[in-house]
Amino acid sequence: MVDNSIMGPSVHSSYEKQTGTWQYVVVDPSSQKAVIIDSVLDYDPATQVISTQTADSLLSLIAEKDYKIERILETHAHADHLTAASYLQSRLEKSQGYKSPICIGKRIMQVQELFGKRYGVPVEEYRDVFDKLFDDDESFEVGNLKATATHLPGHTPDHIGYIIGDNVFCGDSLFHADIGTARCDFPGGSAIALYESGKRLLQLPEHTKIWTGHDYVSEERDTPVPYMSVGEHKERNKHLSRTITQGDFVSQREERDATLAEPKLMNPSLQINIRAGRLPRATPLGHRLLHLPLKLKGVEW
Template structure:
């Protein structure tokens, strides 16, 4: 995962003057995932949003190159990590939060509705009694409207269900991290056919986000390069989404969106890493405990999704 700069010296200076956060993003092309380090240039306090643990499904092997690139950046900038933020229990990549926590610290947080995801997938994976279904694998469960801070920059958690019941967006200063709720305007919106997903809820969550100021910078969790676009992009604005999102721009009604989203979802295959990803991420990114032979195992349920 090659780091791609989002900031320059000039941007950092501007952030210092305006009180805005600095954002540095890292893009993993194998999972199309953007991890973001967001930090206060005055205090150098930081959060890491939606980290990636590299996983070779064919070999059953994890690696830490993606997370190590984030750690290197944090160390080089002299940042103190206060938060490891997850926007939801991802179905397309494994979280590196526990590995990052061991290296750079930080409290692991997600939306409190993760308990709904844990109950559903705990049954699907026939998790044993050691699996906690109360969210306690995380250090903080945010409810809608909860406030926290990155250094001197105020932050708010917004519950934005639809893609999953537990999705949370993080508004940090003049930026917002929306996870999978929205993609780039030319690509559209998230699917809603996972357990607990709901197209009507997604529409309402997006409309809520679009009440933020037009100039609000919006950082996405994924990009897939829309037809006709040659580069990956994961930053846009609320204004650009409001005017130009191909699925949900102003003027698109709720019923029309639900019909479109439901029809589109019916054509989509499951993410390649959904079974290992959800199994690990519903536990806060913690890998299964080793069995008696010292080897860790993931379960692959058959004919369930």
């Protein structure tokens, strides 16, 4: 856990290394009220085992600091990790005595319908599972702090970010400067839209901190970094620095995306995440099942 005290909120950043995901607990110091952003549920694809160590570490922090969680925020329906939103909501309701709403952008419904049909998820298992759907630029409070949900399409059509003080929690829009930006080849994704979203973020004051949803370490850089300033991105982001045009960006992004395999956890992630982290309903024998698409190579009968 890393505790970064900054102007406005205090930000606890927690890195989940299996999926390279940054999770955040964002706190108003004056009231101890807080939100959780983009939590992770542990999942082992080899054994199909779901566990909660990562989410439990957030709960331990929250209990230790006596934070009051007002909302559980999602930036989009992730395709690379399972959200712990529903699990956290259940545990927090028991400890706090009230239900912290799970929130996401209003366009999640089109994503739910698309992937619900793809995976055969019953409509009743994803309809109305989110407690709050944010409108574009809708404001809300984190204790005494003002926050805004801002639409950041490109990676996915439903993607939003959260502006809290001099901070933006941008989800899978911008990554570390040496990575650049997220892929845009999911259904409804758009390199042009992501370029415009990125440029909109970089129009914020240069000291604004942009907290990313992921970081991926390498031999060149073995320490994950949760944020960079707007000014740093303008100077160093390999996809969105000052000299990159929209045409340059779209060409680079689409060329790169054409080489990428689908995320390893895409199938279980999307089936859980369109349910807001809820598990599939149990069968009569007590099993909870996810669908795995088969790919036939030169075989038909």
